[in-house]
Amino acid sequence: MNCSNGLNTKVILNLIAAISLTLTASLSSAQRDDFTEKRKKPVTQEPSKQEPAAQKPSKPNFQEPDHAPTVGLNPNAKYPIQPDPEMTPGKLCAHGTKRYAQQITYCERNVSGGEKNAIIADYDSELGFKIRTMNRGDFKIDHFIPLSIGGSNDVENLWPQHKTVYAYSDRLELLLFQAMEADTIKQMDAIRIIKDCKLDLSKCSDLENEVEALLK
Numbered sequence: 001m002n003c004s005n006g007l008n009t010k011v012i013l014n015l016i017a018a019i020s021l022t023l024t025a026s027l028s029s030a031q032r033d034d035f036t037e038k039r040k041k042p043v044t045q046e047p048s049k050q051e052p053a054a055q056k057p058s059k060p061n062f063q064e065p066d067h068a069p070t071v072g073l074n075p076n077a078k079y080p081i082q083p084d085p086e087m088t089p090g091k092l093c094a095h096g097t098k099r100y101a102q103q104i105t106y107c108e109r110n111v112s113g114g115e116k117n118a119i120i121a122d123y124d125s126e127l128g129f130k131i132r133t134m135n136r137g138d139f140k141i142d143h144f145i146p147l148s149i150g151g152s153n154d155v156e157n158l159w160p161q162h163k164t165v166y167a168y169s170d171r172l173e174l175l176l177f178q179a180m181e182a183d184t185i186k187q188m189d190a191i192r193i194i195k196d197c198k199l200d201l202s203k204c205s206d207l208e209n210e211v212e213a214l215l216k
Contacts, residue, residue, distance in 0.1 A: 083159040090144040091157040101183040104150040116141045148177040168204040175211040184214040
């Protein structure tokens with residue numbers, strides 16, 4: 001009886017061991033199949049994120065005015081950024097009162113609306129600009145040689161100046177007036193400086209510094 005029980009126990013143990021081995025073998029086979037299946041699938045990679053492009057350095061403070069051609073070089077420009085040397089060479093006041101220690105001849109402002117319109121029309125027709133198609137309030141008729149340093153009201157001293165252009169020269173005109181009043185600059189030097197500015201806007205800032213130094 002005891003031998004029979006021992007035999008049965010041994011058989012049961014052997015059966016359990018066999019089942020365990022079968023399960024282990026089955027599991028290993030499933031793992032191998034899973035691994036093989038994974039190897040067959042293509043590996044997909046997430047698209048790499050591109051770094052934002054580096055920003056270009058900002059432009060210098062000096063900005064060219066809109067539609068800023070040099071007179072005579074860009075026939076498609078709507079307005080001039082400097083007086084035409086033939087139409088507006090500049091002219092001094094010939095008859096007027098005397099001003100400053102240097103006793104220069106000074107003319108009071110005297111340019112009629114008709115004269116202003118004629119100057120604009122001449123710059124359009126003769127030089128190909130399109131000022132009359134633009135906002136009239138954006139322009140003034142400028143004295144190439146300012147009245148404050150002895151310029152005249154003659155047509156040879158007048159030209160249509162856009163607001164983006166006189167933004168460069170108006171402060172220099174004021175400084176030159178102050179220097180003339182303080183007698184720290186000669187008239188001919190003042191005329192040279194304002195002409196240099198209006199004929200090349202990039203020079204205006206340095207010329208301002210030059211005149212400011214005379215006022216210190």
